[in-house]
Amino acid sequence: MVNVTLKERLLNALEGKEVDKIPVCSVTQTGIVELMDKVGVFWPEAHSDPELMAKLAIANYELSGLEAVRIPYCLTVLGEAMGCEIKMGTKNRQPSVIGHPYPIDLEGASIPMDLLQKSRIPAVLEAIKIIRDKIGPDVPIIGGMEGPVTLASDLVSVKSFMKWSLKKTDLFEQVLDLATDAAIIYANAMVEAGADIISVADPVASPDLMGPDFFKKFFQARLQQFSSSVDSVTVLHICGNVNPILSYMADCGFEGLSVEEKIGSPKKAKEVIGNRARLVGNISSPFTLLPGPVEKIKAEAKQALSEGVDVLAPGCGIAPMTPLENIKAMVAARDEFYA
């Protein structure tokens, strides 16, 4: 265990191998305004320019101590390449999907032949290469993306997605398959560019939006197909209280499951998951990391470590107004835990 690199430690932790200490990183978005001001790189430009995207991501590794570099900062890159209309947001607001290519039916819906050349996908792939060049081989790179369920909903609108789930299940399954295939192509392109871990955020698969039966019946097989088709370690992030689907998530084939504080005790979650996957989380992004104070962040981080999280991380995307000091406190808590 001497001289273990950050990359080896994170991959080992996610694969359930023994580690000298639990890694601390974010598998969800990492862009914060304080870092933008420090390095002179800002949203929305950093969502499209590979140099800027890389620079801001590396800052979170170098300046806050997170033990991985993660890009991009939104869940709209693949959706845009598949035809969604995107509002690029502001310095402290993430891009969002505002227009859907197939709201009525799936007439003409397909994966573009030149998917990997479309919209911001080339920028993300280039940013991964730039990051690898700058940080060397020993720091893990996490490629983030929207999951198949969220992409499917973006393609047809939440309204149609919900309606089809009940009344037009053939269309519902068809768009889920289309989204899964596109997600696999994009994920493998990120792996080929140099990403070590693919982190899928699939908020629309949350039981807060769709019942556990839908997850079991429609989403699980597609997520299994995704994880088995992507040539890297994978992490599945689903927002909200995922306890009703946690056991189903554990059967999806992802090495890591990233969860929020809303699941309650990591210890209980670990009991449900068993050795099927590793638990990533679950320091509250909006209620702990954003407001602090440092003492509370450290106490919750140490509690999560003592309850057995396999990777210490924010429970969801880091809020852009989160102070740098608060992210550092999460890292410091991990160090103090082992001191």
Ligand SMILES: [Zn+2]
């Ligand atoms: Zn989330």
